[in-house]
Amino acid sequence: MLTGLFNKSSYEEINTYIDFINEVSTGATITIDSISATDPDGTVATSDVISGTPSPFVAGTRVNYRVKGGTEDFYYVSVKVLVSDGQKLEAIIELRITGTKP
Secondary structure (H helix, E strand, O other): OEEEEEEEEOOOOEEEEEEOOOOOOOOOOEEEEEEEEEOOOOOEOHHHHEEOOOOOEEEOOEEEEEEOOOOOEEEEEEEEEEEOOOOEEEEEEEEEEEOOOO
16 A cells, blocks of 8 residues: 655655554554665665664554665655554655765
């Protein structure tokens, strides 16, 4: 499910999140299965745009992570979670990275 669009410059490192509140039943908990990024050709670019510091983490129904650097282009960021009630959910965000201005 494509859930949003996120814009940033190639210089920026920004903390962001995806909230699964509308898909998770009251009382259910989520855990991160994976966070990945691909470029328009489908090439894996996770290490180019998703920071490992701080580590992605769950807070309630939100998966928090940091978007970093990247070259001027757009990427698809996939956030997959496992829900304690047996569901598997995925959110896909289109990430657009613009060049920095001098």
